[in-house]
Amino acid sequence: MELFRKARLAKSRLDKLVDKDPFWLLDRYLILAGARFTPRNRWQRIGWLLYQFVTYSNLTIALVCFISAVIFEEDSVKVIRTFLIFVTMSLSLYKQHWLLQNRAGIGRLRNLLETHEFCSGDVDFDESARKRFKRTSRMLIITISWIITLQQILSWIPSDTQGIIFEIPSWIAWCWGERVSLVIQVWYLSICVTIWCFKLYGCTVTAVTLMVGYEAEQRMLAHKFGQIQYDLQELRQNYWDCELARKQYWERLGTLVRVSFNQQQLLLRHLKDLQSLVQTLFVSIYYIALFLYGSDLFIVMNHPSVAMYIIVAGTAIISSLECFSLCYLVDSLRDVFESISRHMFYLCARLPYSEDHHNDYLDMRVTLQIIAMCSRNAVTFGCAGVSEISIAVFTDMLNTCFSVFTFLRKMV
Numbered sequence: 001m002e003l004f005r006k007a008r009l010a011k012s013r014l015d016k017l018v019d020k021d022p023f024w025l026l027d028r029y030l031i032l033a034g035a036r037f038t039p040r041n042r043w044q045r046i047g048w049l050l051y052q053f054v055t056y057s058n059l060t061i062a063l064v065c066f067i068s069a070v071i072f073e074e075d076s077v078k079v080i081r082t083f084l085i086f087v088t089m090s091l092s093l094y095k096q097h098w099l100l101q102n103r104a105g106i107g108r109l110r111n112l113l114e115t116h117e118f119c120s121g122d123v124d125f126d127e128s129a130r131k132r133f134k135r136t137s138r139m140l141i142i143t144i145s146w147i148i149t150l151q152q153i154l155s156w157i158p159s160d161t162q163g164i165i166f167e168i169p170s171w172i173a174w175c176w177g178e179r180v181s182l183v184i185q186v187w188y189l190s191i192c193v194t195i196w197c198f199k200l201y202g203c204t205v206t207a208v209t210l211m212v213g214y215e216a217e218q219r220m221l222a223h224k225f226g227q228i229q230y231d232l233q234e235l236r237q238n239y240w241d242c243e244l245a246r247k248q249y250w251e252r253l254g255t256l257v258r259v260s261f262n263q264q265q266l267l268l269r270h271l272k273d274l275q276s277l278v279q280t281l282f283v284s285i286y287y288i289a290l291f292l293y294g295s296d297l298f299i300v301m302n303h304p305s306v307a308m309y310i311i312v313a314g315t316a317i318i319s320s321l322e323c324f325s326l327c328y329l330v331d332s333l334r335d336v337f338e339s340i341s342r343h344m345f346y347l348c349a350r351l352p353y354s355e356d357h358h359n360d361y362l363d364m365r366v367t368l369q370i371i372a373m374c375s376r377n378a379v380t381f382g383c384a385g386v387s388e389i390s391i392a393v394f395t396d397m398l399n400t401c402f403s404v405f406t407f408l409r410k411m412v
Contacts, residue, residue, distance in 0.1 A: 022141065023114065025137075025142070029198065030206070032194070033201075034052070058188060065082045072169070085165075092199035095284060098281060099206060133215075140208060271378065279389075320398075327389055330381045340372070348372070
């Protein structure tokens, strides 16, 4: 009964965590990643300074291990392994820096998603879209946090893999003794995985959360564009009956299009902030992954063990999710904007024509065509060497990673 009660209590706490606001969870995630935290009291300042000390001492140890491997070791696998660890830590710091550089744009996007400025006129649709955004964002943050926690626990388990990954150069023991070397190794693996993995994926988690929220807002706007034809259905049926119906039709259509277009313009301004964050982030993910994936597979082939398989598999899963999620969301955004374009062309094709409203007909036709063309070409996410981020790019990256692995396999 006691175990049953504890299980119910644990489930209740998990349910409360899952029901939390996604931005509340994102803030806690970024605190663990060490991104821009303002201590409020003495103990928080001490904890923050200790966190920074552990972070940069781990980076220094990784650098020393890599330099030692290059100078003293003939084992090319060890050189590659230490280099990967140092590059991963450096990449984590770069991503964190880029996250801080874009904090103004992130703040604007977050304010847009929290204030719920837009509505499509369909309350049920809007509520469903926002619930989907919150549910997806929460599950993403919780899942990645659990995977990182599992990797950290596995790194604490004494094994040959632990000695391989967190090995300290032997000259430290010769110079300062075995005890000092052991202390440095324990310090190195204490919370190394937690710190650097949270840093490594913090920028991507933020970008994905904002993209999912932005897509929800854009989907509501697309639904609003699609509702225009239904809002005008009665007036369109009575269009040929009298002059008053025709006048009301064009006035009502102009008002609906103008309001929706103004909302679209505001969302497009926020899209620039999202593009600035995602495009540079994808550069680091795409090109570093080309080398990291093949190298990780090569290391596993040379040091096969269950723990090594789990650690590398966990890293590969999160990295693949990181790249795939950005590609998938860019494609999803493109589809939403394309749906707006289809709504506008369809509405344009159904415009009624009459001599007494010739100018209204031409003006509205041009307006709808402009909105359709702008919507079709609005989503342009690209980076150096990648003209358009998409699922096809992710597939090509996996193929290239396998080629890198094959190359390393033959060369080393």
